[in-house]
Amino acid sequence: MWGEHRYRVQAEWTGNRGTGTSGYRDYDRDVTMTVDGKPALLASADRSFHGDRSRWNPEDMLVAALSECHLLSYLHACVQAGVVVVAYRDEATGLMLLDGKGGGSFAEVELRPTVTVADASMVDAARTAHDTAHEWCFIAASVNFPVHHDATIEVAV
Numbered sequence: 001m002w003g004e005h006r007y008r009v010q011a012e013w014t015g016n017r018g019t020g021t022s023g024y025r026d027y028d029r030d031v032t033m034t035v036d037g038k039p040a041l042l043a044s045a046d047r048s049f050h051g052d053r054s055r056w057n058p059e060d061m062l063v064a065a066l067s068e069c070h071l072l073s074y075l076h077a078c079v080q081a082g083v084v085v086v087a088y089r090d091e092a093t094g095l096m097l098l099d100g101k102g103g104g105s106f107a108e109v110e111l112r113p114t115v116t117v118a119d120a121s122m123v124d125a126a127r128t129a130h131d132t133a134h135e136w137c138f139i140a141a142s143v144n145f146p147v148h149h150d151a152t153i154e155v156a157v
């Protein structure tokens with residue numbers, strides 16, 4: 001698995017109401033994101049920035065990417081550690097701070113996974129696997145803000 005991996009995404013703005021960007025409130029922030037062979041993702045700006053709240057926004061997608069990357073890295077770490085995961089859910093949140101000049105940046109993302117393991121003997125290794133997953137997560141390694149995880153480990157009944 002050494003080497004380069006490239007990813008291609010197409011973004012098409014679909015928010016032209018007929019006058020293009022003639023004014024700040026004269027267009028929709030609607031975008032259709034596509035990857036060949038995959039369903040289209042309907043996107044927009046956050047509602048705070050005049051977007052459509054029923055669509056994904058870039059901030060949602062960043063937090064989702066971090067959550068999913070950690071989840072997938074975690075499952076692999078658990079396999080390596082002999083931990084049998086039977087359920088995993090995450091309540092991830094991101095904090096973005098505006099700079100007052102039209103920009104801003106994320107200050108942090110917190111992942112709050114609840115993991116269910118097959119046996120009580122696996123709890124300690126399941127907890128440690130989160131650290132390994134964090135080290136392995138390509139997305140977390142690519143951002144310039146902290147990504148925390150506060151995991152709850154449960155045992156299947």
